[in-house]
Amino acid sequence: MLRSAPRALASQGxxxxxxxxxxxxxxxxxxxxxxxxxPEIAGWSRMDDAARRVVWGAILQRAQAREVAA
Structure with a gap:
């Protein structure tokens, strides 16, 4: 999942x-x-691409925080 993050964040489509x-x-x-x-899961289908990129950014931050805490 996290391997898809850079592509999702850079995507124009x-x-x-x-x-x-x-x-x-x-x-x-x-x-x-x-x-x-x-709320992010439930709202995903109604989000535009910009909002989805914000969620992907939050996911990356959460994953990094978990790595630091581990």
């Missing part, structure tokens, strides 16, 4: 979903598979 079909929410309220919150 459709921004792909970060979903990897591991749909379980952790205690912090994030999906264990894609690191999105429930």
């Amino acid at each position: 459709d921004v792909g979903s970060p979903c990897v079909s591991i749909c379980r929410m952790d205690a912090g309220g994030l999906c264990e598979g894609c690191l999105r919150s429930l």
